[in-house]
Amino acid sequence: xxxxxxxxxxxxxxxxxxxxxxxxxxxxxxxxxxxxxxxxxxxxxxxxxxxxxxxxxxxxxxxxxxxxxxxxxxxxxxxxxxxxxxxxxxxxxxxxxxxxxxxxxxxxx
Amino acid sequence: xxxxxxxxxxxxxxxxxxxxxxxxxxxxxxxxxxxxxxxxxxxxxxxxxxxxxxxxxxxxxxxxxxxxxxxxxxxxxxxxxxxxxxxxxxxxxxxxxxxxxxxxxxxxx
DNA sequence: AACATTAATCGTAATATTGCGATACATATG
DNA sequence: CATATGTATCGCAATATTACGATTAATGTT
Numbered sequence: 226x227x228x229x230x231x232x233x234x235x236x237x238x239x240x241x242x243x244x245x246x247x248x249x250x251x252x253x254x255x256x257x258x259x260x261x262x263x264x265x266x267x268x269x270x271x272x273x274x275x276x277x278x279x280x281x282x283x284x285x286x287x288x289x290x291x292x293x294x295x296x297x298x299x300x301x302x303x304x305x306x307x308x309x310x311x312x313x314x315x316x317x318x319x320x321x322x323x324x325x326x327x328x329x330x331x332x333x334x
Numbered sequence: 335x336x337x338x339x340x341x342x343x344x345x346x347x348x349x350x351x352x353x354x355x356x357x358x359x360x361x362x363x364x365x366x367x368x369x370x371x372x373x374x375x376x377x378x379x380x381x382x383x384x385x386x387x388x389x390x391x392x393x394x395x396x397x398x399x400x401x402x403x404x405x406x407x408x409x410x411x412x413x414x415x416x417x418x419x420x421x422x423x424x425x426x427x428x429x430x431x432x433x434x435x436x437x438x439x440x441x442x443x
Numbered sequence: 444a445a446c447a448t449t450a451a452t453c454g455t456a457a458t459a460t461t462g463c464g465a466t467a468c469a470t471a472t473g
Numbered sequence: 474c475a476t477a478t479g480t481a482t483c484g485c486a487a488t489a490t491t492a493c494g495a496t497t498a499a500t501g502t503t
Contacts, residue, residue: 226492227457233385234360238367242360249354250461251343254432258347261436269479276342281462283481302470302479308436317433323363324426327370327417336461336487359491378449387493392451394491411449411500 241323244316247292252277252285257308260295266305350432353425356401361386361394366417369404375414 231239248254252275259274260267272282286306289295293312298305340348357363361384368383369376381391395415398404402421407414 226455227459227490229359229361229458229491230386231360234364238360238363242358242363245354245358245363248432249351249358250338251340251347251351252338252461254347254351254354255343258432264436272479277339277461278463279480280464280482284461287481297480299469299480302477304480313433313436320429320433321426323357323367324422324429327373327422336489338461338489361491381450386491388450389452389494390492396451406450408450408499411447413450 241319244292244319247289247294248316250285252282253289256285256289256306257294260306260308266298266300266307268300268305269303271306350428353401353428356398356403359394361391362398365394365398365415366403369415369417375407375409375416377409377414378412380415 234242248257255275256271259271271286272279275282275285277285286295286297290297294309294316295306296309298307343351357366364384365380368380380395381388384391384394386394395404395406399406403418403425404415405418407416
């Protein structure tokens with residue numbers, strides 16, 4: 226035990242959960258907000274921006290890359306990161322769909 | 335080490351991360367979808383619906399309650415759960431704001 | 444009161460995440 | 474080629490999460 230029983234759930238549920246997990250850490254939220262704010266390829270200064278150790282930052286960047294939501298391009302010695310527009314759009318759409326309006330008035334006892 | 339360094343991030347970043355964490359498990363997604371689908375107070379049949387052990391299901395329900403997104407009302411022997419409309423609306427708004435449109439065309443190198 | 448039913452909590456095991464120092468690796472630059 | 478720079482990976486420790494059986498607690502039924 227200890228591992229999530231993914232086989233009990235639909236692919237859609239597992240995917241949305243995985244997407245939520247990707248942004249379920251303040252450092253990863255901060256990275257994404259920084260990239261969005263810059264609205265450009267950001268080369269090199271994410272470690273100083275975050276305040277976490279270089280190794281830790283690299284790990285968070287890796288998770289965001291694995292989730293597909295950011296992209297890293299090698300530029301000489303450094304690596305430039307930016308939002309992956311298609312994935313960003315998909316995240317936006319799926320979360321919006323999940324939280325779509327429901328008639329919640331008086332649904333509780 | 336091992337614990338998130340929340341002091342490095344803004345309150346907003348920590349809160350959004352916590353909200354994402356609340357839905358970062360397929361069982362919790364499934365519970366929320368079920369409650370939304372029923373659009374009513376659901377009494378008692380969440381355990382059978384999920385397929386996880388009763389103790390595990392109860393734990394996930396507790397997390398959703400702690401996150402404020404669901405509500406549990408005692409009704410005799412059983413407990414009735416429903417979406418907490420205000421929190422649901424806030425989740426919707428904050429996630430929407432986070433994923434708001436940005437000019438992402440050509441932002442990458 | 445005795446028993447049944449339902450949910451929460453406890454205790455524990457397995458696994459995952461977070462964080463960092465040390466090291467390896469890749470590409471510039473002198 | 475030697476060295477500097479920026480990033481990824483390794484190995485480890487601390488903490489958190491997931492899952493479940495067993496137990497407890499609370500209410501309803503006979």
